[in-house]
Amino acid sequence: MTFLGRCLIALTLLSAASPAAFAADVKAGDLVISQPWSRATPGGAKTGAGFLTIENKGSAADRLVAVSGDIAGSIEVHEMAVTNGVMTMRPLEKGLTIEPGKTVALAPGGYHLMLMELKSPLKQGDKLPVTLEFEKAGKVAVTLEVQGVGAKGPGGEGGSMMKHDHSGSKM
Template sequence: MTFIGRSLLALALLVAASPATFAADIKAGDLVITQPWSRATPGGAKTGAGYLTVQNKGSAPDRLVAVSGEIAGHIEIHEMAVTNGVMTMRPLEKGLEIEPGKTVALAPGGYHLMLMELKSPLKQGDKLPVTLEFEKAGKVAVTLEVQPVGAKGPGGEGGSMMKHEHKM
């Protein structure tokens, strides 16, 4: 086998073993949910965050209105923003709209799921079942895969993640 052939084979095996390729897309009505993940937390931490991407392939908007899961006392949909150098985080009381034909990424530094009153620390490799509730698509079971502390995306430290549209 040539050097190029071996290189292509090694690359194919690396991509096939990537954690991001293990999770299948989750379809709910016109929505497609991908890359659900979280970060490990230090012992004693009472909060964590969850991230994912939602694409609306339909012609009408939908809205993420609630999230629940056994790992936390309650889970809120949050927005983080930096305005005039001041970081603010707030719950989205009316949920998060996913416009038709658009993709919304819940990612570090923007929209995210705030896991509050954690019942135990989140450990790398854990799988956290949560239920997303949409106005139109209804309830959808999703599993957040816990990545290392400080991970930037669903593949761990070097994972890639789509940026959401919110300017910071």
Template sequence: MTFFGRSLLALALLLPTASGVFAADIKAGDLVIAQPWSRATPGGAKTGAGYLTIENKGAAPDRLVAASADVAGKVEVHEMAVTNGVMTMRPLDKGLVIEPGKTVALAPGGYHLMMMDLKSPLKQGDKLPLTLEFEKAGKVAVTLDVQAVGAKGPGGEGGSMMKHDHKM
């Protein structure tokens, strides 16, 4: 076997292990929740954010109406947007609708879970329990994998090795 062939074999053997780093998808009713994660926060920070994807495999819409975590005094579903060059962030008072057959990504720069009044910093490597509440699927327990401060995705510093196409 050539060096190139051995390298490909080694890579093929590592890929299942690398993808196994992420927690299994969580099913709740017609919803599938995947890749829940957060970024570590610097000491003294009072806010943090949570990210994940929610896919609706059903025939009717559902709505993420609330979230809670023991580490935070309050968790809100937020939307970040840039309008006319001005970044705004606001809570979604009526929740976030997940239409049937669609996937909604809560990711940096868009929808996210805003954790306020943190009781302690979020540290890389921590597993952060969080409860999501949906209009139809009810309460769902998820665990956020806390990544590095500057992480761009659930894979750590450089983000996930996988690309996702989320059509909204």
């Protein structure tokens, strides 16, 4: 094999392994789904979360009504909110509406996919196939790319949530 051939293979392998290399946006009808990701879970955890962004470029609303995947016993669309200092999380029984011309972000601290009864821990670098089911756009396959435990966004944005003691006390 030529030197150029070996370089092309090496570049291909490196770009495929890059954690920042996200799959292209997925289009389904008038919807564009982008940046699907998840966080790694500690061993023994039975729940995890999935995040993504859904943009409706059409003139009619659509609704995310179900989610499925082999990674968990069940997957639900949840909403997290803080009211009077109390955090609540609840499933959206009627699904999540994406109004025309609007973008809905499923992100930490708000709407998210709740992965329940995980079949194995989620590890950084894993790719988790899930199927989103919309009222109008139908079934759409996406892949959640697992980031680090403390990630706050796709591509590992936010880094670790570990707090450091800078008070000057000796440990």
